[in-house]
Amino acid sequence: xxxxxxxxxVLALLGLATxxxxxxQVNLSASGIFPRIISVCLFVMGVAVVLTSSKQEKKSNVxxxxxxxxxxxxxxxGTIIAIRTIGFYPSILVSLPLCLILFGERNFKKIIFFSLxxxxxxYSIIDVLLGSMLP
Amino acid sequence: xxxxxxxxxxxxxxLLQWEVLFSAAGGVxxxxxxxxxxxxxxxxxxxxxxxxxxxxxxxxxxxxxxxLSKGANFxxxxxxxxFNIPGxxxxxxxxxxxxxLAKQGKAGKALKVALFSSCIADSVSDCVLFxxxxxxxxxxxxxxxxxxxxxxxxxxxxxxxTAETGPLVGLLSMVLGxxxxxxxADPLSGAPRLTFGSxxxxxxxxxxxxxxxxxxxxxxxxxxxxEKKEGINLAALRIDELExxxxxxxxxxxxxxxxxxxxxxxxxxxxxxxxxxxxxxxLPGIGTTVASYLSYMATKRASKNPERFxxxxxEGIAAAEAGNNAVNGPNLIPLITLGIPGNLAAALILGAFxxxxxxxxxxxxxxxxxxxxxxxxxxxxxxxFALGFGxxxxxxxxxxxxxxxxxxxxxxxxxxxIGSYIVRNNTFDLYYTLGFSVIGLLCRKGGIPMIPxxxxxxxxxxxxxxxxxxxxxxxxDLTVFLTExxxxxxxxxxVLVIVYTVYRKIRMQKTGSV
Amino acid sequence: xxxxxxxxxxxxxxxxxxxxxxxxxxxxxxxxxAGGSLDSMxxxxxxxxxxxxxxxxxxxxxPGASGTIGVNAxxxxxxxxxxxLVFPTSSFVTPVFQGGKAIDVNQFKPIGAFIKSExxxxxxxxxxxxxxxxxxxxxxxxxGKLKFGSGGxxxxxxxxxxxxxxxxxxxxxxxxxxxxxxxxxxxxxxxxLIEGGNGSPGDVxxxxxxxxxxxxxxxxxxxxxPDLKTPYEMGYEYxxxxxxxxxxxxDAPDEAQKVFSATLQTVLQKEELKAKFAxxxxxxxxxxxxxxxxxxxxxxxxxxxxEILGQ
Numbered sequence: 001x002x003x004x005x006x007x008x009x010v011l012a013l014l015g016l017a018t019x020x021x022x023x024x025q026v027n028l029s030a031s032g033i034f035p036r037i038i039s040v041c042l043f044v045m046g047v048a049v050v051l052t053s054s055k056q057e058k059k060s061n062v063x064x065x066x067x068x069x070x071x072x073x074x075x076x077x078g079t080i081i082a083i084r085t086i087g088f089y090p091s092i093l094v095s096l097p098l099c100l101i102l103f104g105e106r107n108f109k110k111i112i113f114f115s116l117x118x119x120x121x122x123y124s125i126i127d128v129l130l131g132s133m134l135p
Numbered sequence: 136x137x138x139x140x141x142x143x144x145x146x147x148x149x150l151l152q153w154e155v156l157f158s159a160a161g162g163v164x165x166x167x168x169x170x171x172x173x174x175x176x177x178x179x180x181x182x183x184x185x186x187x188x189x190x191x192x193x194x195x196x197x198x199x200x201x202x203l204s205k206g207a208n209f210x211x212x213x214x215x216x217x218f219n220i221p222g223x224x225x226x227x228x229x230x231x232x233x234x235x236l237a238k239q240g241k242a243g244k245a246l247k248v249a250l251f252s253s254c255i256a257d258s259v260s261d262c263v264l265f266x267x268x269x270x271x272x273x274x275x276x277x278x279x280x281x282x283x284x285x286x287x288x289x290x291x292x293x294x295x296x297t298a299e300t301g302p303l304v305g306l307l308s309m310v311l312g313x314x315x316x317x318x319x320a321d322p323l324s325g326a327p328r329l330t331f332g333s334x335x336x337x338x339x340x341x342x343x344x345x346x347x348x349x350x351x352x353x354x355x356x357x358x359x360x361x362e363k364k365e366g367i368n369l370a371a372l373r374i375d376e377l378e379x380x381x382x383x384x385x386x387x388x389x390x391x392x393x394x395x396x397x398x399x400x401x402x403x404x405x406x407x408x409x410x411x412x413x414x415x416x417x418l419p420g421i422g423t424t425v426a427s428y429l430s431y432m433a434t435k436r437a438s439k440n441p442e443r444f445x446x447x448x449x450e451g452i453a454a455a456e457a458g459n460n461a462v463n464g465p466n467l468i469p470l471i472t473l474g475i476p477g478n479l480a481a482a483l484i485l486g487a488f489x490x491x492x493x494x495x496x497x498x499x500x501x502x503x504x505x506x507x508x509x510x511x512x513x514x515x516x517x518x519x520f521a522l523g524f525g526x527x528x529x530x531x532x533x534x535x536x537x538x539x540x541x542x543x544x545x546x547x548x549x550x551x552x553i554g555s556y557i558v559r560n561n562t563f564d565l566y567y568t569l570g571f572s573v574i575g576l577l578c579r580k581g582g583i584p585m586i587p588x589x590x591x592x593x594x595x596x597x598x599x600x601x602x603x604x605x606x607x608x609x610x611x612d613l614t615v616f617l618t619e620x621x622x623x624x625x626x627x628x629x630v631l632v633i634v635y636t637v638y639r640k641i642r643m644q645k646t647g648s649v
Numbered sequence: 650x651x652x653x654x655x656x657x658x659x660x661x662x663x664x665x666x667x668x669x670x671x672x673x674x675x676x677x678x679x680x681x682x683a684g685g686s687l688d689s690m691x692x693x694x695x696x697x698x699x700x701x702x703x704x705x706x707x708x709x710x711x712p713g714a715s716g717t718i719g720v721n722a723x724x725x726x727x728x729x730x731x732x733x734l735v736f737p738t739s740s741f742v743t744p745v746f747q748g749g750k751a752i753d754v755n756q757f758k759p760i761g762a763f764i765k766s767e768x769x770x771x772x773x774x775x776x777x778x779x780x781x782x783x784x785x786x787x788x789x790x791x792x793g794k795l796k797f798g799s800g801g802x803x804x805x806x807x808x809x810x811x812x813x814x815x816x817x818x819x820x821x822x823x824x825x826x827x828x829x830x831x832x833x834x835x836x837x838x839x840x841x842l843i844e845g846g847n848g849s850p851g852d853v854x855x856x857x858x859x860x861x862x863x864x865x866x867x868x869x870x871x872x873x874x875p876d877l878k879t880p881y882e883m884g885y886e887y888x889x890x891x892x893x894x895x896x897x898x899x900d901a902p903d904e905a906q907k908v909f910s911a912t913l914q915t916v917l918q919k920e921e922l923k924a925k926f927a928x929x930x931x932x933x934x935x936x937x938x939x940x941x942x943x944x945x946x947x948x949x950x951x952x953x954x955x956e957i958l959g960q
Contacts, residue, residue: 004304007581011311018314022329027748031321031328034599038314045307052303062360064580069360073573076352079552080565088556092549099548103359103541118546122553185683186708189692279839280823323824324803325715326747334721338713474829474850485829486684490692492928496829496850497836498857560711561718600826607823608796608840 004053012046015039072102092119139269142504158195159513162202163520167528169203170210173351174550176223177207178343181483182558185490193491193506198513200487201463204480205514205521208423208460209253213532216245216452218540220354220547224346225423225459227586228431232444232451239447246532247393248401248449249456250525254518256409256457257464261515263413264464268511271417271465272472272500280608281616283420284601285625287594290421291587292629296636297432298584299445305587308578312588315340316595323603335563342479342593344555348568349589351551353575355544401453404434408454412461419469420597422478423459425590430458464514471495471507670905674705676732677895680719680740682712686828686848687893691735693925694763694933697916702908716740720752728898730905733760738944739804739891742952746803751952755899759941760906761913762894763933764926766846768805768867769877771860773835781864781883784842785816792819799824800831800845804951805866805889809844810958812885828852835860846891847871848930856930867891868947887954890947892936910938 018039026032062069075098082091096115162184169180180203188196211223216233229249236245278286291309298305318329319339327337408430415426434454435444444451466481474496476482488495493503500507555568578585609615617623677695679688688710695706711719716736726732734757741752770781778784788795797820799806806824813820820842825831828849835843836854844866845851854860856873865877868888880888895913897906916922917935926933936944 003580003582004300007304007583008307010581011307014311015314018329025329025331026321027326027328028321028324030603031324031326034603035314035317035329038310038317042307042310042314045303045310049303049307062357062364062580064576066360066363068363069356069576072356072359073569076548076552076569076572080562080569083552083556083565084562088553096545096549099545100541103544114542114545118549122549126553182683186692189689189696276833276837279834279837281839320714321747322826324747325743327714327749334714334717338718473833474827475833483682483684486682486688488684489686490684490689492689492925494829494848494850494853494929496832496853498850498854498859502853502857559713559718560709561713561722604798604823604825608798608821610793610821 002053005050008046008049008053010046012043012050015042015044015046019043068102075099075102089119089123092122139266139508142508152192152195154192155195155198155509155513156516158191158199159202159517160520162199163206163517164202164524166203166206166208167210167521167524168206170207170222170226171213171528171532172550173214173218173220173222173547174347174552175554176211176343176346177204178223178479178483179554179557180207181480185483185487188487189490193488193493194509194513196487196491197484197510198517200480200484201467201510201514202517202520204463204484205253205257205460205517206524208257208463209250209456209521209525210528212249212253212452212456213246213528214547216249217242217532218543219358221350224342224350224589225427227350227424227589228427228455228459229452231431231455232446232448235445235447236449236452241447242532243529244393244397244449245447245452246529248397248452250522250529251393251398252401252405252408252453252456253460254522254525255405256412256461257521258515258518259409260413260416260461261464261511261518264467264514265508265511267417267465268468268471268507269500271468275417275419275469275472276497277621278419278473279619280601280604281619282621282625284598284605285616285622285629286418287420287598287601289625289629289632290415290425291591291594291598292632294425294428294590295587296632297429298587300582300584302633302636302640304582305584308583308585308587309591311583312591313595313598315588316592317599322596322600323607335561338559338561338563339596340567341558341564343558344564344567345571345592346589347551347555348571349575349585352548352568352572353579355548356572356576357579359544397449401450403437404430404450404454405457407433407437408457409461412458413465416462416465417468419473419475420478420594422590422593423462424586424593426462427455427459428586428590430454464511467510471499472497474499670730670902670908671702671704673731674707675702676707676709676726678719678723678726678732678734679708679710680712680716680722680734680736681710683710687735687737690764690893690926690929690931690933693922694913694916697919697922698912701912701915715743715747717744717752723896724756724898726898728900730897730901730909732897733909734896735893736896737766737891737893738762738941739802739889739948739951741945742948743803745952745955746807751949754942754945754949757896758899758901758906759938759945760895760897761910761938762892762936762941762944763913763917764893764931765869765934765936765944766848766867766891766893766931767865767869767871768800768802768844768846768889768891769852769855769871769874770809770863770866771835771843771845771851771855772841772863773838774859774861776841776861778863779861781878784863785818788813788818788820789816793821795820795842796840797822797842797844798831798834798840800828800843800849800851801826802844802846802889802891804948804954805844805891807951807954807958808866808880808885808887808889811887811954812880814958815885832860852930868944887951888947889951890944892941892944894936894941894944906938 022032022035079095097111100111169175211226212229215221215226215230216237219230219234221227233245295305295309296302321328330336411430412426415421431454435441469475470481476485555564699706711722723734745751778787828845831843832850834840855862862874865879868890914935
């Protein structure tokens with residue numbers, strides 16, 4: 001299966017699912033017409049792509065189950081949750097170093113220095129401009 | 136014509152005040168900086184500064200915002216070229232040929248092409264604005280809901296069909312974008328739709344968090360993982376060491392400067408980009424990204440060696456930058472004459488007008504002609520500010536390729552999160568950023584082109600709105616789209632594009648070339 | 650002596666604790682984009698109120714979902730009188746037209762309004778009808794030919810639909826999401842009728858003679874169009890009412906409400922402020938909390954039209 005075929009089938013299924021779910025997710029029936037038409041189109045295009053995809057293919061080197069990728073996404077999710085609960089500045093102070101470590105930096109002094117300076121710059125600019133972000 | 140000159144003279148008087156020129160220059164500078172930081176874009180800059188225009192006189196305020204747009208249009212191409220991370224959504228296309236050039240150690244050359252193309256295209260299109268605003272205004276009014284919908288369909292068709300993965304996959308991407316645009320609110324009544332009961336989702340997805348997640352964060356993750364696979368240690372990495380290069384020092388000056396003959400090669404691309412950008416700018420609701428993309432595609436098609444594109448062809452950079460900058464000036468036309476913004480920046484600038492008590496709309500040009508012409512002249516002058524600041528910036532920016540990537544990536548991620556929040560003061564938007572990062576990764580993995588998705592997402596709600604308004608006004612009669620002349624023309628053009636592309640594909644298969 | 654000191658101390662203590670409102674910055678939540686008409690008018694008013702109150706007033710934009718995102722953000726804040734919502738009264742009932750429930754008015758305390766936006770029905774100058782009655786006659790003779798678009802006020806559109814139903818007329822109706830698209834559509838000949846607020850692009854065009862005002866579809870009269878009748882005067886029971894006003898939580902301290910309301914009233918009498926609004930074609934006027942509440946009620950009444958008329 002070429003990657004286009006995989007994408008095509010996933011999206012065709014998505015189209016089908018949307019078509020079925022839409023009536024339950026609208027308050028006014030007129031709202032649902034366009035999404036349903038589009039989901040039908042998606043289904044059709046998905047199937048078309050599956051059927052016509054040619055064999056030749058670039059393979060990409062990145063795997064979606066790469067642990068680095070998953071950790072990074074988890075880190076962003078964690079940062080967002082932190083932002084929503086404890087605010088921007090503490091969250092940035094914690095996640096910047098974590099990001100840097102994730103990207104391979106090992107020198108702790110540099111990490112801490114960079115994080116503090118960056119957070120400081122952000123704070124001064126945002127406070128100078130307008131109302132602060134989340135306290 | 137004499138009326139034009141009269142207004143221009145009065146306009147000159149209005150504009151030659153320190154406040155105006157200072158605001159314009161300041162706007163360009165800030166825009167350049169904001170655009171150059173991926174994670175912050177011109178939209179964010181404009182959002183933040185619109186409230187300040189309250190305190191400035193109208194021309195100064197609007198000139199500042201337009202300056203932000205101009206500066207950011209070039210500024211966004213800086214990180215796009217240097218790191219393949221666009222600083223603004225419209226810089227995505229500049230990265231196609233910009234980043235490969237940077238990898239070859241020729242970042243300075245790429246940046247200069249981008250700067251000169253941007254400024255020339257912007258200046259020419261500002262002249263277009265100056266001379267054609269009034270006549271185009273009269274024509275612009277003929278674009279009603281039906282015609283607008285047809286134009287959008289035409290633009291979407293063009294973009295999907297020309298996707299590099301082939302028309303079918305391009306259309307698939309486009310349809311997916313349309314589907315995603317349905318989540319949130321029904322554009323006609325505002326009723327919540329596909330929100331799965333969440334109040335937050337009913338607010339719809341703002342384009343900024345979306346673009347940031349989709350292009351910026353997913354790009355960073357992708358690059359990080361790609362390099363890990365290829366066994367490169369990011370901490371020690373400089374961008375210009377990615378490709379083998381001999382005698383870096385010898386060719387330094389040549390690699391980083393732009394010779395006149397190279398510039399001459401770009402002129403047709405710039406010309407094409409300016410025309411396409413101006414045309415698209417004059418139509419409401421299409422936008423800079425579309426213009427940039429179509430301009431790039433047009434130049435690629437017209438080139439004798441299209442295979443050079445994507446590997447560092449300077450004409451590609453020129454076309455992309457000319458396309459996106461040429462939109463700015465003419466974009467004011469639908470804004471001023473109809474009160475309908477042509478892209479996101481224009482929508483915010485509309486707010487700045489109303490804040491000053493000016494009501495853009497069909498009467499605006501008649502009643503405020505001197506002010507508007509003053510504004511147009513300031514816009515033209517701002518291009519020189521952009522040129523000046525740009526040249527200075529480039530000198531420093533190209534040194535940035537020598538900075539360690541991991542610091543830049545980490546900072547960009549944080550800026551992206553900040554930028555996503557600031558537009559609507561809403562932390563929930565950060566989830567959109569994350570969500571679209573995941574979608575971006577899936578697209579890269581699954582071979583789905585990202586630009587048709589982005590553009591159809593942007594245009595989706597206005598397409599649906601216009602179609603439904605047309606149907607409401609014509610009691611559900613769909614043939615109106617074909618019988619109205621302008622609408623019919625654009626729909627016919629869409630069909631022609633599809634037919635032509637299919638024809639070319641069949642011909643290419645017959646002659647054996649793949 | 651000790652007692653005297655005690656009493657003095659208590660009195661001082663109480664007066665220090667009961668610092669006059671406001672003793673810190675006040676936040677105003679605007680549930681729409683920066684630069685929109687509500688936002689820009691609020692900014693003008695806040696500029697002057699800042700000077701009167703002596704404390705900063707910060708405006709925070711929370712756009713989205715026809716204003717409900719901003720309203721929800723407001724409801725999550727503390728009911729201490731330091732966060733205020735600015736909102737159009739017609740928007741309380743908007744969710745009804747979207748198939749949902751109206752925003753619960755009991756959560757809010759109306760403080761005072763600064764603008765009453767009257768909604769006017771406009772037609773093109775090249776139309777064969779020049780008055781409202783002529784329009785009705787034309788529509789009767791030409792069913793299905795006329796096209797109407799609202800200029801951003803859904804409840805006004807429903808009032809118009811009600812009139813059409815009562816008069817048994819067939820006119821195509823759609824919604825535009827603002828005064829500008831509506832004005833552009835009518836000037837371009839894509840619709841025959843629009844409704845627009847006082848001071849909207851359509852009104853600007855009418856004042857320049859490019860459009861004809863036919864009637865008022867909201868509840869108040871306009872001095873600049875003395876011949877235009879409101880729905881009540883024309884015999885219809887429904888009229889829209891759009892007022893822009895400030896709201897606090899229903900259990901916010903009384904002192905906060907009184908001070909804010911009084912300051913608003915003071916500020917709205919300043920000539921400078923009136924001039925700034927005049928350049929936009931609107932007259933600001935102070936309406937107190939009760940009038941504001943009445944405006945919401947009128948809107949809720951129009952909401953019932955949704956059940957009668959459907960989508």
